[in-house]
Amino acid sequence: MPKTLSELRAGIDQVDRELLALLNRRAALANEVGEIKRAEGSPVFRPEREAQVINGLQSANPGPLKDRNVAHIWREIMSACRALEAPQRVAYLGPAGTFSEAAALQFFGSSIEHVPCVSIDEVFRATAAGTAEYGVVPVENSTEGVVARSLDLFLGSPLHIVGETSLLVRHNLLRQSNSLEGVQAVLAHPQALAQCQGWLNNHLPDVERRAVSSNAEGARLAAGNPAWAGIASDRAATEFGLHIAAHAIQDDAFNRTRFAVVCLPQTLAAPEASGKDCVSLIVSVPNRPGAVHDILVPLKHHGVSMTRFESRPARSGQWEYYFYIDLQGHPSQPHVAAALKDLQSLCAFYKVLGTYPLGE
Numbered sequence: 307m308p309k310t311l312s313e314l315r316a317g318i319d320q321v322d323r324e325l326l327a328l329l330n331r332r333a334a335l336a337n338e339v340g341e342i343k344r345a346e347g348s349p350v351f352r353p354e355r356e357a358q359v360i361n362g363l364q365s366a367n368p369g370p371l372k373d374r375n376v377a378h379i380w381r382e383i384m385s386a387c388r389a390l391e392a393p394q395r396v397a398y399l400g401p402a403g404t405f406s407e408a409a410a411l412q413f414f415g416s417s418i419e420h421v422p423c424v425s426i427d428e429v430f431r432a433t434a435a436g437t438a439e440y441g442v443v444p445v446e447n448s449t450e451g452v453v454a455r456s457l458d459l460f461l462g463s464p465l466h467i468v469g470e471t472s473l474l475v476r477h478n479l480l481r482q483s484n485s486l487e488g489v490q491a492v493l494a495h496p497q498a499l500a501q502c503q504g505w506l507n508n509h510l511p512d513v514e515r516r517a518v519s520s521n522a523e524g525a526r527l528a529a530g531n532p533a534w535a536g537i538a539s540d541r542a543a544t545e546f547g548l549h550i551a552a553h554a555i556q557d558d559a560f561n562r563t564r565f566a567v568v569c570l571p572q573t574l575a576a577p578e579a580s581g582k583d584c585v586s587l588i589v590s591v592p593n594r595p596g597a598v599h600d601i602l603v604p605l606k607h608h609g610v611s612m613t614r615f616e617s618r619p620a621r622s623g624q625w626e627y628y629f630y631i632d633l634q635g636h637p638s639q640p641h642v643a644a645a646l647k648d649l650q651s652l653c654a655f656y657k658v659l660g661t662y663p664l665g666e
């Protein structure tokens with residue numbers, strides 16, 4: 307005899323009571339961990355431990371819950387547990403409703419103190435000055451390429467990278483009503499206008515496109531004028547009380563942005579190995595034939611995979627470059643340590659930006 311709806315709901319209520327008791331037991335344990343950390347003066351946030359918790363649960367997950375959802379649920383549970391130890395202050399490019407804020411929430415969960423900043427420079431400054439313990443900065447977009455300002459700021463910054471996360475950037479057309487009728491101007495950041503130009507050409511061909519400082523600012527302005535629309539995230543719609551007149555209007559369905567999580571080394575030293583790690587470096591090589599080729603040799607020789615290789619001008623006027631390199635692995639692994647040592651000996655400039663667990 308199949309169970310009735312009310313019997314099934316009674317079952318869910320029972321499971322929820324058990325989950326609540328278990329979650330509170332978990333929180334109490336995290337609180338005890340917090341006491342030990344306070345006594346030791348060690349950091350609250352341990353990204354490699356959180357990565358291990360999630361990887362372990364995903365490997366043990368029998369379903370029907372999807373691994374992706376297991377990760378999201380536990381990130382939120384760990385965020386709440388961490389906040390009992392001490393809420394972490396996180397700086398990002400604001401205002402509320404930006405993709406940088408969404409990236410910060412995806413990485414740290416929602417139990418954080420928000421430190422919205424007016425620019426990427428300000429995120430670096432606020433984090434270096436201790437206004438925030440952590441900063442979240444965009445480094446790369448799958449359609450637009452590198453975020454040059456972030457890469458340039460890394461060069462002279464005392465901050466290092468302790469984590470990464472990547473976000474599907476889905477743009478929506480937001481306005482006071484949920485139709486496209488009567489839109490006279492679309493207000494958004496130039497990058498969002500560019501990423502949606504195909505859709506705008508098709509659906510709003512004769513409508514003015516106006517560049518503003520951020521998508522959240524465009525949404526804020528659209529909330530004050532029925533003839534204006536913004537292009538922004540789902541969160542911005544909620545934040546400014548707007549309707550989503552059209553969903554996912556970006557021309558590339560898989561438009562992703564990658565973000566780095568940064569902090570001072572005294573806030574958190576390089577995370578220990580989680581099992582799936584990455585090392586980010588900036589190097590420059592002497593200006594002679596074959597120099598770039600030479601720095602790749604130790605990687606091949608020691609069997610280390612390179613997952614990223616970007617160049618930025620060194621601004622010396624000499625056609626010299628800094629190379630931004632991501633390697634797979636952790637310096638505690640002998641083959642990675644050996645490759646780094648050989649690589650360093652070939653470089654005119656060598657800076658480890660960070661060692662951290664690979665993000666989603």
Ligand SMILES: C=C(O[C@@H]1C=C(C(=O)O)C=C[C@H]1O)C(=O)O
Nearest residue numbers: 336339350351352355384387388
């Ligand atoms: C409880 C701890 O502190 C924090 C919270 C964690 C959790 O809830 O599992 C894991 C790592 C830390 O960021 C810990 O270090 O184990």
